Amino acid sequence: MNTIAPATIAPTGIIHTPNGDYETIIGVEVHVQLNTTTKLFCGDTLSFGDAPNDHTCPICLGYPGVLPVLNQQAVEKAVTLGLALGCTIATVCKFDRKHYFYPDLPKAYQISQFDEPLCSNGTLTLANGRVVGIQRAHLEEDAGKLNHVGAEGLAGSLYSLVDLNRAGTPLLEVVSHPDLRSGEECKEYMATLRNLVRCLNVCDGNLEEGSMRCDANVSVRKVGATQYGTRAEVKNMNSLRSIQRAVEYEAQRQVDLVESGGKVVQETRLWNDATGTTISMRGKEAANDYRYFPEPDLPPLRLSVTWLEDMKANLPELPKQRYERYTQTIGLPDFEANLLTENQELGDYFDAALALTADNKALHKPIANWLVGDITAWLNTEKLSLTDTKLTPSLLVELVTLLEAQTIGSAVAKQLLPELLTDGASPKALVDSRGLGQINDTSALEALVAQVLAANPAEVEAYKGGKTKLMGFFVGQVMKATQGKANAATMTELLQKKLAE
Numbered sequence: 001m002n003t004i005a006p007a008t009i010a011p012t013g014i015i016h017t018p019n020g021d022y023e024t025i026i027g028v029e030v031h032v033q034l035n036t037t038t039k040l041f042c043g044d045t046l047s048f049g050d051a052p053n054d055h056t057c058p059i060c061l062g063y064p065g066v067l068p069v070l071n072q073q074a075v076e077k078a079v080t081l082g083l084a085l086g087c088t089i090a091t092v093c094k095f096d097r098k099h100y101f102y103p104d105l106p107k108a109y110q111i112s113q114f115d116e117p118l119c120s121n122g123t124l125t126l127a128n129g130r131v132v133g134i135q136r137a138h139l140e141e142d143a144g145k146l147n148h149v150g151a152e153g154l155a156g157s158l159y160s161l162v163d164l165n166r167a168g169t170p171l172l173e174v175v176s177h178p179d180l181r182s183g184e185e186c187k188e189y190m191a192t193l194r195n196l197v198r199c200l201n202v203c204d205g206n207l208e209e210g211s212m213r214c215d216a217n218v219s220v221r222k223v224g225a226t227q228y229g230t231r232a233e234v235k236n237m238n239s240l241r242s243i244q245r246a247v248e249y250e251a252q253r254q255v256d257l258v259e260s261g262g263k264v265v266q267e268t269r270l271w272n273d274a275t276g277t278t279i280s281m282r283g284k285e286a287a288n289d290y291r292y293f294p295e296p297d298l299p300p301l302r303l304s305v306t307w308l309e310d311m312k313a314n315l316p317e318l319p320k321q322r323y324e325r326y327t328q329t330i331g332l333p334d335f336e337a338n339l340l341t342e343n344q345e346l347g348d349y350f351d352a353a354l355a356l357t358a359d360n361k362a363l364h365k366p367i368a369n370w371l372v373g374d375i376t377a378w379l380n381t382e383k384l385s386l387t388d389t390k391l392t393p394s395l396l397v398e399l400v401t402l403l404e405a406q407t408i409g410s411a412v413a414k415q416l417l418p419e420l421l422t423d424g425a426s427p428k429a430l431v432d433s434r435g436l437g438q439i440n441d442t443s444a445l446e447a448l449v450a451q452v453l454a455a456n457p458a459e460v461e462a463y464k465g466g467k468t469k470l471m472g473f474f475v476g477q478v479m480k481a482t483q484g485k486a487n488a489a490t491m492t493e494l495l496q497k498k499l500a501e
């Protein structure tokens, strides 16, 4: 019987036991599906969710005698990501055959890169400043998919169907050094990488659809030990949350095993999101099990130094640079800068609005506020994205310009927003045609304030007796009387003055 007290896991990845503390060591391999038009070695288009085997040809079906042709766009996207990770890009590298038998791999080998990866020695910096080493990133083709019919998963299924639509999809496998120390950090690493691939437009970053797949090599060792423990590879995590949970579970399992006198074995384990556990799938193959040899049907890939320099010079702005521009140049607070950086679409929209208002810097912060505030809230409620709306950056600039010039107040702007988002009307035209201009005239506002106070004597009494929260009520009454058109600041000032009399 296991009498060991249960170990506890800290967010730092340190696991405390009565016999001492363990640390978690994780290296991550991420398969990034490159969003090219066609597959890596044939002309079939990439697809997700189409009818099975619609996107196949003799090459990706593995017919004998066919020849693969390397997709240039895949190389460009791989190099783009490699450069953004600060990798060294090989000017000459080759492809290799990696042999294994599985029904979703018709050739019984995968074209991959073994000892000459396209990209090597990079880094990825996390939000907390931790720098994670990237060992290598190599190009390879994806396998197809098996659909197990008749039961949940492979176990107990009646039969399996092969869908080769995905076979031959270009992947860049990004391999980190074992630099990660907790499930939380693995999640952060994946989120940062996802942000980067979306920003570079090399992958859609959808974990749920398998566009980015993460295998975590997890091991544990006593704090202070210098040797790594035996690692197990954990697969099948399809969300950021499941990556964190899987790594935490696996580290805990290994510590419990070691503490009860057992030994961690090198194996591949499958994460089950429903049960929150990992189960053994198979013993981990060693590299020599794959009998790698150079792919005889493809010449070595040669990249010209000039072309590489051009690619480097034309890299788009990276998330980290965008964040710094928003915080340092525009002066946005951390929260807003983060949201605009994490959401590529929102950030691009913001940049388009910035370009229209280069000469009016006072508009920049209000535009950011509207985007991450009311507009995002509306999009979340309606379950839409910005591209689904009719509010162009120039219409948003028009709205914010009206606000900043005090032509309208924020109450009117908020009222108009849903209409602008769905109809794409000009805010200025709407304000003019409906007479929604802000009432800034002090004497007109004074008269309104006086009317509201005269109509609510009990509330005035209560306010003067100390219920100052009633200010909101008075403001609301004046706004109601003016359909939201009163200049809020002036009106509040007048209310305070009158109520102090």
Ligand SMILES: [Zn+2]
Binding pocket: 039, 042, 043, 044, 055, 056, 057, 058, 059, 060, 061, 168
């Ligand atoms: Zn094909």
